[in-house]
Amino acid sequence: MSFDRSLLQVRDLRVDVGARNVLKSVSFDVDAGALVVLMGANGSGKSTLGLALAGHPRYRVVGGWARFAGQDLLSMSAEARARAGLFVSFQAPPEIPGVKNNLFIRTALNAVRDARGEAPLDAFDFLGRARDASADLGLPEAMLARPVNDGFSGGERKRNELLQLALLQPKLALLDEIDSGLDVDGARAVVQLVHKLRTQGTAFIVVSHYLHLIESLAPDAVLRLHEGCISEQGDLALARELARSGFARPAEAQAV
């Protein structure tokens, strides 16, 4: 992988959560516009990796480095990372009572637009775009006027993450089990949105346990997180092997 094409480079990343060292030495690259699938057993640290890259204060980086779009990612605030074009979806999107969804997303979008040198969208223009994107995602328009995720079902929360993704159009999106809890139409909407954004240059890190979704996304690379490191790297054949044999398969069966 050439140095120049790398949108994200992560080297020897070490992350502690609470008293535990979850990531011991994680290294990988994501090229601009590429789609990388991240697999790993429950508790292996996939969400930890995403939240550490996003700058969540609970996930303490204690070693290594990461460069994103030519900048030292780990020295940036969470807000600066988002403005630079990084988007990380929540595995379990939280409620934000009292903050209206449309205002929340418009504020985030205008911050990102400002960083891209684009003019802010007024409430009218924003609403037009948000309605179109909501319709594409099968999210009832009324959810735009409600507090963020307040009373949303599990699948509606995931669709609301996708709405943010569709509107923000980041350089790199990490989708953490975006398909879990989504019905068949929701899963189809994920694939359609990912394909659409990829044609516009967005790169993806997709965390998923489901081979069907992984195959639909035609990944450029498949990574396995195991014991705090990227222990295996391959293509769809690796995803199929892990789906078939499980994460506890014997070492001798592992791909080289």
Ligand SMILES: Nc1ncnc2c1ncn2[C@@H]1O[C@H](COP(=O)(O)OP(=O)(O)OP(=O)(O)O)[C@@H](O)[C@H]1O
């Ligand atoms: N706040 C915390 N305090 C202590 N341990 C934590 C905390 N948050 C996460 N962990 C631990 O870190 C480890 C990695 O968790 P993480 O959520 O990153 O795993 P994951 O690979 O995303 O798993 P899953 O497939 O279930 O989503 C787990 O053992 C988890 O218990």
Ligand SMILES: [Mg+2]
């Ligand atoms: Mg997780």
